[in-house]
Amino acid sequence: MLEKRNPIPVAEAIQKVMLYAREGEKERVPLTEAYGRYLAEDLYADHDVPPFDRSPYDGFAIRAADSALASLDHPVELEVIETIGAGQVAAKAVAAFQAVRIMTGAPIPDGCDAVVMLELAKQYERNGKTYISIKRPFRSGDNISFQGEDVKKGEVLAEKGTFINPGVQALLATFGYSEVKVAQKPKIGIAATGNELLDVSEPLVPGKIRNSNAYMIQAQVLRSGATPVDLGKLPDDPDQCLAAIEQALPDVDFLITTGGVSVGDYDYLPVIYERLGAEVLFNKVAMRPGSVTTVAQLDGKLLFGLSGNPSACYVGYELFVRPVVRTMLYSSTPHLYKTKAILLEDFTKPNPFTRFVRSYVSAQGGQLYASPVGMDKSNIVTSLAKANALTVLPGGTRGFVKGDLVDVWLLDSEEGSAQ
Ligand SMILES: Nc1nc2c(c(=O)[nH]1)N[C@H]1C(S)=C(S)[C@@H](COP(=O)(O)OP(=O)(O)OC[C@H]3O[C@@H](n4cnc5c(N)ncnc54)[C@H](O)[C@@H]3O)O[C@H]1N2
Ligand code: MOO
Ligand SMILES: [Mg+2]
Numbered sequence: 001m002l003e004k005r006n007p008i009p010v011a012e013a014i015q016k017v018m019l020y021a022r023e024g025e026k027e028r029v030p031l032t033e034a035y036g037r038y039l040a041e042d043l044y045a046d047h048d049v050p051p052f053d054r055s056p057y058d059g060f061a062i063r064a065a066d067s068a069l070a071s072l073d074h075p076v077e078l079e080v081i082e083t084i085g086a087g088q089v090a091a092k093a094v095a096a097f098q099a100v101r102i103m104t105g106a107p108i109p110d111g112c113d114a115v116v117m118l119e120l121a122k123q124y125e126r127n128g129k130t131y132i133s134i135k136r137p138f139r140s141g142d143n144i145s146f147q148g149e150d151v152k153k154g155e156v157l158a159e160k161g162t163f164i165n166p167g168v169q170a171l172l173a174t175f176g177y178s179e180v181k182v183a184q185k186p187k188i189g190i191a192a193t194g195n196e197l198l199d200v201s202e203p204l205v206p207g208k209i210r211n212s213n214a215y216m217i218q219a220q221v222l223r224s225g226a227t228p229v230d231l232g233k234l235p236d237d238p239d240q241c242l243a244a245i246e247q248a249l250p251d252v253d254f255l256i257t258t259g260g261v262s263v264g265d266y267d268y269l270p271v272i273y274e275r276l277g278a279e280v281l282f283n284k285v286a287m288r289p290g291s292v293t294t295v296a297q298l299d300g301k302l303l304f305g306l307s308g309n310p311s312a313c314y315v316g317y318e319l320f321v322r323p324v325v326r327t328m329l330y331s332s333t334p335h336l337y338k339t340k341a342i343l344l345e346d347f348t349k350p351n352p353f354t355r356f357v358r359s360y361v362s363a364q365g366g367q368l369y370a371s372p373v374g375m376d377k378s379n380i381v382t383s384l385a386k387a388n389a390l391t392v393l394p395g396g397t398r399g400f401v402k403g404d405l406v407d408v409w410l411l412d413s414e415e416g417s418a419q
Contacts, residue, residue, distance in 0.1 A: 003270075005284035007291065009395075010319065010354050014335075016281045017295055017320050020302050024253070024328035025184040031172055034164045037182035038225060038329040043158040043168070046175060048148035053108040054086075056145040060099040060121050060132055061090075061112035064140040075133040080123070084109070099132060108144060115143035161330035163414045183329040188221050188321070189252035190214050191231040193241060193259040194308060195266070199233070212381055213258040213313045217306070220317045223412075224325045226253075236266035242275055249301065253328065256321065259308030261294045269294060269305045278303055286353040286395050289378030290316045312378040315356045315390065318411060326416060333416035336390070336409035341368035343391070343404045349376070350398035358387035361408050370408050388412050 008016075026040035055061065062078060070076040078099040082092050086105030094100060094111035102108075102115060121132040151157060157171050164172070164182070172180055197211040198204070211233055221228040231248050234241045234257075241260075249255060260269045261283070273280050278296040283305075285293050289312035294305035302324060306316040318336055326334030341361050349355075359370045370391045374383025392407040393400055400406060409417075 007284040007286040007353065008282050010285055010287050013282050013285045013287075013293075013295070014319060014323065017302065018323060018327070020297055020300060021324040021327035021334070022300075023183075023330055024186055026181050027184045028179045029182055031169070031178055031180055034172060034177075034180040034182060035166065035169055036225075037164050037180070037185075038331065039158055039160055039162045039164060039168070040181040040183050040330065042156050042160050043162070043171060043175070045151045045153050045155045045157055048153050049150040049174060050145060050147055053147050054145050055102045055104055055106050055108060055115045055143070057115055057117045057143055058103050059101075059115050059117045059119075059143070061094070061102045061109050062099045062114050062116055062134075062138065063094065063096065063112055064114040064138045064142065066097050067114070067116075067134055067137045070134050070137050072135050075122075075135045077131050077133050080130040080132060082109075101130075113140040113144070114138040117143065159332075161332055165414070183225075186226040186253040186325055186328045187229050187251065188226050188325070189229045189231045189248045189255040190217050190221070191234050191241075191244060191248070191255070191257045193234045193236060193257055193269070195236045197233045213306075213308065213310055216310065216314060216381075216384070217256055217258065217317055220314070220322075221325075224322045225329050226325045231255075236260065236268060238268040238271050238275070241268055242272050245272060245276065245303075249298070254302045254304060254321065254324065256304045256306055256317070258306045258313050261305040261307060262292045273303065273305070276303075287315070287319075288351070288353045288355050290319070290356070291353060293320065295320060307378065309378040310381040311358065311384060314358075314384050318390070318409075319356075323416075331416055333418050335417045335419060336411065337413040337415045338407060338409050338417045338419075339368060340405050341370035341389075341391070341408045343400055343402055343406050344369050344371040346402050347372060347376075347391075347393065347400040348398065351393045351395055354395040355393040356409075357391040357393060358383045359389045359391040359408065360386055361389040361410065368408065370406060 081098050083101040084106045085103045090109030100109045192211045192214040196208050198208050218228040260267045273296045278298040280296045283294040293316040296303045306313040323334040357372045360373050361370050373386035389408045389410050
């Protein structure tokens with residue numbers, strides 16, 4: 001007897017999954033391996049940057065008061081008593097009408113409070129001494145890069161969960177983190193089910209296809225910041241699938257299977273969840289593609305039964321797996337980044353369920369535009385290669401036309417959305 005499945009709205013399905021989302025563990029990695037990871041702690045400034053007043057120019061450090069009367073007609077002469085480069089500290093005290101030759105990055109000598117750019121000073125020698133003359137006054141503070149002007153001690157520079165981009169990497173180095181506490185990468189088991197599946201290296205034979213989903217998901221897992229664990233191909237045999245899943249579960253944070261979740265004779269995932277004693281959170285979502293997406297939990301561990309159809313499988317990962325991965329990585333915005341774009345083509349098909357159209361979003365003149373890419377069917381694989389976004393057409397609508405403003409969820413953005 002065919003069990004009747006109840007489609008639930010996408011937002012409700014996501015909510016049900018998110019109830020099981022947990023923050024992950026921390027680990028320390030060398031700074032050289034921190035790029036691309038997620039901070040496990042807020043990053044505080046434990047000192048001012050710059051840590052001392054310094055010169056932003058090559059030139060001369062002076063006492064501004066000495067230049068008060070300088071003009072084109074009456075240049076002021078100062079004696080240059082010392083030269084310091086970046087990394088050096090002036091050894092002498094600067095007295096009235098004295099200056100220090102200073103290079104960019106060197107600390108401002110005691111007593112000085114302004115810097116004259118090299119180009120604005122005339123330098124000359126007289127009786128074995130070096131002098132400069134300047135033809136305009138400088139105010140106290142002119143051309144000084146002040147201690148703490150970049151950041152003050154105690155400020156939070158990047159919050160826990162921040163993606164470590166090259167800029168964050170620079171901050172970590174600035175504050176002396178030779179090792180960085182980052183979120184441990186969740187481990188995600190991936191098993192592709194189906195008797196029809198060939199290995200990538202096998203030649204095609206009648207009735208069979210190559211397993212593309214496992215490799216697609218592997219890349220999605222990596223893109224979302226987790227580690228894929230390849231559990232291989234499983235035949236459409238409930239005993240073998242059950243044994244493989246039971247064996248794999250203890251070593252992974254989540255388990256993804258593809259295929260076998262619909263109502264076919266060889267769709268065994270529902271039976272397997274039952275035999276495992278897992279609670280099925282839902283087995284039908286009002287979305288296309290991916291309506292058969294099934295998610296179950298066993299002792300709090302999520303089992304994602306993604307569709308066998310490539311486009312449905314892909315969308316299932318981005319909607320349901322990505323946010324739990326990002327939550328483990330401490331993100332407060334774990335979902336795909338949501339924005340709006342102008343549709344560049346008519347999309348007149350009705351949308352009985354919310355439709356996620358694989359799309360290419362581009363920016364032109366400060367406006368985002370969305371073009372559907374390739375055929376909009378769940379068994380299509382080619383459209384995925386061009387997609388950088390999902391255009392979201394709500395269930396119960398039809399007749400979107402070129403020029404309509406539509407919701408788009410970006411696939412490649414490091415930024416996410418809270419909801
Ligand atoms: N009578 C009904 N039939 C179907 C329904 C339905 O509601 N009633 N739902 C359809 C929808 S929607 C989808 S999506 C698919 C989902 O099927 P399954 O998740 O059970 O997946 P399979 O049956 O195993 O395979 C479907 C399709 O995908 C190909 N596939 C499977 N695994 C891979 C892989 N690793 N790499 C590439 N391609 C894969 C497989 O060969 C099939 O062509 O069910 C509809 N049917
Ligand atoms: O799960 Mo099926 O893709 O709705 O397309
Ligand atoms: Mg099936």
